[in-house]
Amino acid sequence: MDGVNFFLTFHLLILCSSTVLVPVKANNNETDLYALISFKSLISGDPLGMLSSWNNTLPHCQWTGVMCGRSHTDRVTALVLNSKELSGHISPSLANLTFLQKLSLSDNKLTGSIPDDLGRLSRLRFINFSINSLEGRIPSTLGNCSNLKVLSLRNNNLGGTIPADLANCKKLTIVNLRKNVLVGAIPPEFGSLQQLTALTLGNNNLTGTIPPELGNLTNLQGLLLHFNTFKDSIPSSFGKLQSLESLYLYDNNISGKIPNSLYNISSIIDLELSTNQIHGTLPSDICKYFPDLQTLYLYENQLSGEIPISLPNCSFLSSIDIQHNSFTGTIPPSIGKLSYLYWLNAANNQFSAKIPNDWDFF
Ligand SMILES: *[C@@H]1O[C@H](CO)[C@@H](O)[C@H](O)[C@H]1NC(C)=O
Ligand SMILES: *[C@@H]1O[C@H](CO)[C@@H](O)[C@H](O)[C@H]1NC(C)=O
Ligand SMILES: *[C@@H]1O[C@H](CO)[C@@H](O)[C@H](O)[C@H]1NC(C)=O
Ligand SMILES: *[C@@H]1O[C@H](CO)[C@@H](O)[C@H](O)[C@H]1NC(C)=O
Numbered sequence: 001m002d003g004v005n006f007f008l009t010f011h012l013l014i015l016c017s018s019t020v021l022v023p024v025k026a027n028n029n030e031t032d033l034y035a036l037i038s039f040k041s042l043i044s045g046d047p048l049g050m051l052s053s054w055n056n057t058l059p060h061c062q063w064t065g066v067m068c069g070r071s072h073t074d075r076v077t078a079l080v081l082n083s084k085e086l087s088g089h090i091s092p093s094l095a096n097l098t099f100l101q102k103l104s105l106s107d108n109k110l111t112g113s114i115p116d117d118l119g120r121l122s123r124l125r126f127i128n129f130s131i132n133s134l135e136g137r138i139p140s141t142l143g144n145c146s147n148l149k150v151l152s153l154r155n156n157n158l159g160g161t162i163p164a165d166l167a168n169c170k171k172l173t174i175v176n177l178r179k180n181v182l183v184g185a186i187p188p189e190f191g192s193l194q195q196l197t198a199l200t201l202g203n204n205n206l207t208g209t210i211p212p213e214l215g216n217l218t219n220l221q222g223l224l225l226h227f228n229t230f231k232d233s234i235p236s237s238f239g240k241l242q243s244l245e246s247l248y249l250y251d252n253n254i255s256g257k258i259p260n261s262l263y264n265i266s267s268i269i270d271l272e273l274s275t276n277q278i279h280g281t282l283p284s285d286i287c288k289y290f291p292d293l294q295t296l297y298l299y300e301n302q303l304s305g306e307i308p309i310s311l312p313n314c315s316f317l318s319s320i321d322i323q324h325n326s327f328t329g330t331i332p333p334s335i336g337k338l339s340y341l342y343w344l345n346a347a348n349n350q351f352s353a354k355i356p357n358d359w360d361f362f
């Protein structure tokens with residue numbers, strides 16, 4: 001009896017241990033497994049040992065940074081390895097993770113280019129490769145990612161032009177390409193990205209006229225185009241940006257006047273137009289149009305006329321910098337009553353403070 005029991009137990013043990021080991025392989029989608037192994041093979045540096053769990057004692061869905069689906073339990077839906085000090089290249093094999101929705105490899109030391117093949121990932125919603133040293137161009141094939149909502153590639157060395165094909169990703173809500181070496185103009189097609197809430201293209205070498213089509217982005221809250229070489233005027237179509245809170249156009253070569261339509265954006269909080277060639281005057285009742293204004297940076301332009309008398313009525317104003325313009329007259333005395341104000345620079349203008357009262361704002 002004992003012998004039979006022992007035999008059965010022994011047999012069950014074998015069965016059990018094989019049911020522990022075998023399903024790991026049987027449930028694996030080999031395609032995903034090989035894609036991940038290939039990804040790991042191009043990671044040349046992993047000082048924190050983040051990929052040491054990526055071995056065959058664990059199913060790939062339990063590897064660090066890998067998440068699999070609820071219904072397709074063996075298919076990789078997310079690969080998230082941020083701030084892991086990884087160096088090496090991004091393998092094109094990731095394009096074989098056909099269920100992938102989220103790909104986040106930000107804040108590492110990755111080099112090389114973004115594989116064109118990633119455009120095959122039709123389920124992809126989120127790409128974050130920010131803060132790496134990626135170079136080459138932004139693949140136009142990413143325009144095939146029709147479910148893409150977030151594309152964040154800031155702080156890399158990506159060059160070339162911004163592919164107009166990206167405008168095919170109609171679900172994009174956030175595009176951040178800041179701090180790269182992108183050249184050329186903003187594709188006017190971007191004006192069709194109706195869901196876009198933030199477009200950040202600052203600190204690149206972009207040129208040309210800012211496309212009036214961007215005025216169609218009625219959900220846009222942040223339009224950050226600073227530190228480029230954009231020229232010509234601010235498009236008057238920007239008056240349609242009825243959700244806009246932050247407009248950064250500073251450090252460009254923008255000329256002309258501030259279009260009247262801009263005063264239609266009552267949602268604006270942060271208006272930064274410094275270091276351009278903008279001329280003209282400001283409306284005296286500016287705070288009627290911008291009741292929520294907190295930051296007004298207009299320094300290093302050619303603005304003239306008086307400082308708007310209503311400025312003390314923008315009760316949330318915390319920073320005003322209008323130095324190096326040609327403003328005349330006096331600074332409104334009640335500006336000193338703004339309770340949030342911590343920064344006021346009006347140097348290098350043509351103000352006159354003839355009588356002691358004119359300095360009351362202090
Ligand atoms: C693995 O995924 C590939 C690509 O989606 C598919 O063609 C294949 O049938 C899958 N294999 C298994 C075993 O699920
Ligand atoms: C494989 O991964 C497991 C889980 O992280 C770990 O305990 C084990 O040491 C790894 N094996 C090797 C050979 O690295
Ligand atoms: C995707 O997987 C197939 C089959 O394993 C392989 O032939 C192909 O090279 C892979 N593609 C990439 C881009 O690695
Ligand atoms: C992308 O990654 C960076 C760096 O880790 C992070 O600061 C940023 O919030 C991420 N972007 C999004 C949209 O999650």
Ligand SMILES: *[C@@H]1O[C@H](CO)[C@@H](O)[C@H](O)[C@H]1NC(C)=O
Pocket residue numbers: 119120140141143144165
């Ligand atoms: C992606 O888009 C390009 C054009 O942008 C097209 O030529 C290609 O066939 C599409 N499909 C894939 C899988 O890359």
Ligand SMILES: *[C@@H]1O[C@H](CO)[C@@H](O)[C@H](O)[C@H]1NC(C)=O
Pocket residue numbers: 159181183204205
């Ligand atoms: C981008 O502009 C900077 C500053 O103007 C310049 O030093 C750099 O050479 C430019 N890079 C490219 C790729 O045009």
Ligand SMILES: *[C@@H]1O[C@H](CO)[C@@H](O)[C@H](O)[C@H]1NC(C)=O
Pocket residue numbers: 191212213214215216237
């Ligand atoms: C977008 O804006 C441009 C210029 O402002 C305009 O000509 C065009 O008709 C607009 N397109 C849509 C779809 O609203």
Ligand SMILES: *[C@@H]1O[C@H](CO)[C@@H](O)[C@H](O)[C@H]1NC(C)=O
Pocket residue numbers: 229231253255277
């Ligand atoms: C800025 O624009 C002016 C014309 O308005 C032009 O003469 C100048 O070269 C431009 N500067 C740069 C850096 O592009």
Ligand SMILES: *[C@@H]1O[C@H](CO)[C@@H](O)[C@H](O)[C@H]1NC(C)=O
Pocket residue numbers: 239260261262264
């Ligand atoms: C401001 O908006 C109103 C209504 O939204 C519109 O009638 C008017 O033409 C706009 N003004 C300018 C200067 O765009």
Ligand SMILES: *[C@@H]1O[C@H](CO)[C@@H](O)[C@H](O)[C@H]1NC(C)=O
Pocket residue numbers: 284285309310311313
């Ligand atoms: C400032 O606001 C007050 C109260 O809303 C208003 O009576 C006054 O006319 C405004 N002043 C200016 C200069 O717009």
